[in-house]
Amino acid sequence: MDIFTAGREFVRREARLVESRLFETVFEGADAQGVVDALHGYQNPDGGFGHGLEPDKRCPDSLALDVEVAFDALIASGARDDDMVRRAVDWLDQAANADGAVSLCSPAVENYPRAVHITDWTYQPDLNPTAGLVGRLHTLGVEHPWRDRASAWCAAELAKGLPEDAHGMHEALEFLEHTGDADFDRIRDWLPKLAHFRADAASPEYGVTPLHFAPTPDSFWRPLFTEAQLEAHLDRLIEDQQDDGGWTLTWEPPGQSSTLAYRGIITVGALRTLKAYNRI
Template sequence: MTYFETGRDFIRREGRLLEQRLFATIFEQADPTGVVDALRGYQNPDGGFGHGLEPDKRCPDSLALDVEVALQNLAAAGMVDVPMVSRAADWLQATASSDGAVALASSAIEAYPRAEHWSDWAYAPGLNPTAGIAGLLHQLGIEHPWLDRATEWCWSSLEAGLPEDGHALLEVTVFLEHVPDRERAESYVEPIREWLPKVSLYRADADDPSYGVTPLWFAPTPSSLWRRLFTDEQIQGHLDRLERDQQPDGGWALTWQPPGQAATLEYRGVMTLKALEVLRAYS
């Protein structure tokens, strides 16, 4: 069997309903409303998303991180449910700081199982996740007062300098790829090219086994704005590594420890689907 077939079987066997529906939409032309339906179970009455949509914390409360994951799934499915997303944007507006920035999580996560890396560092508003969420809302064609405020805040933050953390820089690249002001966004391409090797948690070496964001995270498809930052050799090296990292059970392993067995399988399903998307995009 091919890497694709074994990965597909892993998702069907071990993945959540959400990843199964998204796989069917992306690779089997299934109706994308199935992805929306799967996401409904994670949306709270306040409009935000929770319930471990991002599997590393099992908190049911609405968190910006889970809102971002919901938007990522909608974008991947090529589907936007405007009432669902507008309610999430209303929640962002109600919980954001005065300048529009949001934090990844809140102290609510402390009452529930979570991976060790989720702690109070995630309670401060920042480019991670504000820039990523704003970029996804632009990608989905949403108009909302919070998005206007958040967009201006992101531009102001970038004028002060690029972030030093790989995850935050990744969020910035999502924002810049989809924000309507294309001339202003393109002006950051070369500064990011120069800055990228200096940020923490950036894994440039395809043979480095440690956790980190890689060129394929920044450029998951050949058409990405950020593909130009990397040589063909860099991209091919990481594609080869990605294919080699597939496990005998068909899924991809994690380089961190989720809070339990269910969370581990859920996140492996997420990462397996992402790996299949990237490998297919570059094939």
């Protein structure tokens, strides 16, 4: 069975509804409204998203991390639901501090199963996820007073220095792509200094790879990497497909359901990247 067919069968067999609808939209021409319909089940009355949309915590409360996953699904599918997004940004506005910064999670997660890395560090307003959310709103073409307020805060924070963690850098680049302040040489020089940046495709460790920064050949940040770097990580991505057709994790979600949910997310993402680079 070829890479794509095996991955498709894994998604059909094991993935959640939202990833299944996304797969159908991206690869089979299904109406993107199916993705929106699936996301509605995760949106709370307050406008935020929760209910473990990001599967590393099973908390039903609205969290910025879940809002980010919802935005990613909308962007990937090409779906538009202005009311859904506006309600989510209204919630971000309410959840933000005085400067507009938001945190990944809140202490509400402590009442529910969660991965060991979901601790109090995720309760602190930071560029991760604030900058990434602002960048995604630019991609979605959505204006909002919170976006303007948060943009000013992100710009001020980045003027002090770049993030020291690859996750934070990924979020910062989502923002910088839309600001006209893309200093490729500075960022390229900074990448090796980042914690959790997996530059070596052969490394077995958890990390953010060049393909996360440049998931398609026309990605804005593609010039940060050489052809050899990207090809090596594409080879590794193919090698990492499991016998069941899906891709596996390098961390421990809080349970079997969360593990399968995350494997569905990663599998759809891997297939999208391999397709974009003409590897499948």
